Amino acid sequence: MTRVLLLGGSGQLGTAIVRRWNDCEIVAPSHDELAIEQSARLADALTTTRPDVLVNAAAFHDVDRCEDEQKMALEINAFSVGRAARLAAERDVLFVTMSTDYVFDGAKGSPYTESDSPNPLSFYGASKLAGERLVEAAGGRAFVVRTCGVYGPSRSPSRRRTFIERILAAGKSGEPVRVVADVVASPTFAGDLADALRKLIGTAAYGLYHAAAAGPVSWYEFAGEAMRHARVELAIEPISAKQWKARATRPRYSALESAKLGELGIAMAPWREGIAAYLALGVR
Numbered sequence: 591m592t593r594v595l596l597l598g599g600s601g602q603l604g605t606a607i608v609r610r611w612n613d614c615e616i617v618a619p620s621h622d623e624l625a626i627e628q629s630a631r632l633a634d635a636l637t638t639t640r641p642d643v644l645v646n647a648a649a650f651h652d653v654d655r656c657e658d659e660q661k662m663a664l665e666i667n668a669f670s671v672g673r674a675a676r677l678a679a680e681r682d683v684l685f686v687t688m689s690t691d692y693v694f695d696g697a698k699g700s701p702y703t704e705s706d707s708p709n710p711l712s713f714y715g716a717s718k719l720a721g722e723r724l725v726e727a728a729g730g731r732a733f734v735v736r737t738c739g740v741y742g743p744s745r746s747p748s749r750r751r752t753f754i755e756r757i758l759a760a761g762k763s764g765e766p767v768r769v770v771a772d773v774v775a776s777p778t779f780a781g782d783l784a785d786a787l788r789k790l791i792g793t794a795a796y797g798l799y800h801a802a803a804a805g806p807v808s809w810y811e812f813a814g815e816a817m818r819h820a821r822v823e824l825a826i827e828p829i830s831a832k833q834w835k836a837r838a839t840r841p842r843y844s845a846l847e848s849a850k851l852g853e854l855g856i857a858m859a860p861w862r863e864g865i866a867a868y869l870a871l872g873v874r
């Protein structure tokens with residue numbers, strides 16, 4: 591049985607991994623028990639757990655806060671990830687870590703593949719890109735997997751509502767619901783992402799991958815489709831990204847094409863199926 595040491599096990603992706611990797615033995619210390627910055631503790635955990643795979647699903651991914659707390663963003667998203675990759679490499683443990691669509695600037699205007707050049711607009715995106723490069727420099731067996739707009743149940747104490755939950759809540763409270771119509775992404779159900787990762791680590795095709803729901807979609811269209819699936823009648827007002835003020839600059843277009851996964855025969859579900867699978871878990 592594959593033994594997995596999982597960081598960030600209470601988050602959206604971590605929760606899906608714990609629930610869905612049923613053929614693996616998973617050890618998932620909490621953030622309090624093991625922060626990724628604590629490299630000496632991580633080394634001890636690798637020694638005592640003796641995993642086949644170290645999965646890092648932890649990150650500092652409050653995109654706006656990363657602009658103000660750049661040192662922390664670099665430490666958690668880059669330097670600690672690089673050290674974790676080196677610790678794994680020294681022990682010949684497979685390392686898996688996640689990156690983001692925010693490494694791209696959006697200028698391409700069609701789904702990004704692994705061969706497109708990154709150009710992050712935000713400090714968060716830059717810190718994740720630095721993490722990608724440090725994993726590569728560590729030289730061990732590793733998968734670096736970029737994903738996009740992850741949503742799913744989470745057991746994290748610091749959990750924030752998913753985009754779909756926020757729309758549902760706004761609808762219930764009678765507030766006007768405004769969603770950007772000119773920002774296109776690949777919102778990805780965490781369960782589908784966890785399933786793809788499980789298949790990927792069963793291969794020896796190490797490297798950089800995109801893993802996101804198939805098909806680009808604007809957040810406005812995604813919100814409308816989610817409400818139709820939930821059978822909630824709600825007037826959603828389309829707005830432009832210019833009307834949505836945020837500290838960090840985000841790409842207008844950051845849909846990802848999971849091209850290399852496709853070459854391995856690992857298919858990502860279309861975004862509509864992700865909504866259905868998520869709502870089937872009873873989210874209201």
Ligand SMILES: NC(=O)c1ccc[n+]([C@@H]2O[C@H](COP(=O)([O-])OP(=O)(O)OC[C@H]3O[C@@H](n4cnc5c(N)ncnc54)[C@H](OP(=O)(O)O)[C@@H]3O)[C@@H](O)[C@H]2O)c1
Pocket residue numbers: 597598599600601602603604620621622624625626627646647648649650651666688689690691736737738739740741744746747748749
């Ligand atoms: N969410 C998205 O839309 C999105 C998009 C693209 C890429 N990604 C990437 O996908 C990965 C998973 O994202 P997610 O949405 O599952 O994240 P999430 O739900 O926010 O979960 C993050 C997890 O990491 C833990 N954590 C945070 N800081 C930590 C630290 N310094 N040391 C150890 N654990 C720490 C959190 O625990 P506590 O809550 O207890 O702190 C939580 O368990 C991340 O690498 C993220 O950058 C996410």
